[in-house]
Amino acid sequence: MTKQQSPVCERRLMDPAALLASAERRMVALGDLRVDPSVSCRSRIHDGRVRLMAEALRTEAGLEPLVVAVIDNAVTLIDGHHRYRALLATGEGRTAVLVLPNVTDREEARWLAFWLHWRAALPLTRKERRLGFRAYVEAGHHLATRFGRLKTYRTIATELGLPKSTLWHWMREEFPSIAARMAKEETDASAHAKTSRRKARDLKAVRHHANQLALLARGGSLVAVEARDELAAALRRFGEERPLEAILAAPIDPYSF
Incomplete structure (x- = not known):
């Protein structure tokens, strides 16, 4: 079931760069980070990528800060699972993190994990993108306004960079009741x-x-x-x-x- 939305006039996805720019930078101990599989967007960790990052750390090359959010009073890893593994492999005790503001629940955190990877250097697989689409809906980003009106397939396709036909099939299979509402709203609008x-x-x-x-x-x-x-x-x-x-x-x- 989709969670209730905070009052907004129009819901728009924040660009990942703008989202990270709004984050607070901190230094934290690796042991204080919580890794929650339900928040991760990757179906598996690529060991080769972890090794490359670990080698970069050993040569004193810097890595981008990990991205975290405070959920249930725990600093939870959102983005940077490969970097986190590389830091553990090299025995690092502390690392820089970016704390995302206003993220307090797993639904929104899971969607942001996908969104930050949507155009990453290591592309998401089709299966991972479908899971990301599910996270998008479960976090309520398919809603256009606080009154519950739905975004159109055209709007969602523009936001996610996916074909409308793909979204139409995924919505029907994953969220049939929402797909039925979207069909009715588009028919009524026409x-x-x-x-x-x-x-x-x-x-x-x-x-x-x-x-x-x-x-x-x-x-x-x-x-x-x-x-x-x-x-x-x-x-x-x-x-x-x-x-x-x-x-x-x-x-x-x-x-x-």
Whole structure:
């Protein structure tokens, strides 16, 4: 079940670079870090990559800080599992970390672990990206507003850089009830757009004919009398409150909705 969202007007994904820029840098003991498998986005650790990082550390080359969040009062590793293993292998006691702000639950932490790796040097596998999509939804990022309106597949595809067709299939398989809601909202939006376009065409036509009737009604012929009657009837149907004489006296654009 998707967790409740904090009040926001529009939910947008923060760029990973901006997210890291907002983090607080600290030095912590490796022994104080908690490694929670439920937060990791990687299905396995690549030993070769760990060895390369360990060799870099032995030659005093620096590594990027680990990314962590405080969850249940524990400093939990979010990003940097290969670096963490390399630090352990070289006997490092302390390391620099970036503490992400406002991350207090596992759902959001798990999604951020995927998001920080979404365009990483070691690409996520298709299976890992699907798990990342699941984390995205479970963290509530498929919601567009605090009122529960859903983002469209187009918006999600733009955010995640995945094809709409892939997202459509994953949503149906992973979250069928949300997929059904999205289908209904998109159908309703399409129907509303068609209705709005039809109303706009109808109003344009009515306005044109009302203008023609108003011009005819200014004369004194029998046609003018009939035109006045037709115009008065049209005004009543469309809720016009101005007196007929005031409309006929208008010098330009005598009838406007």
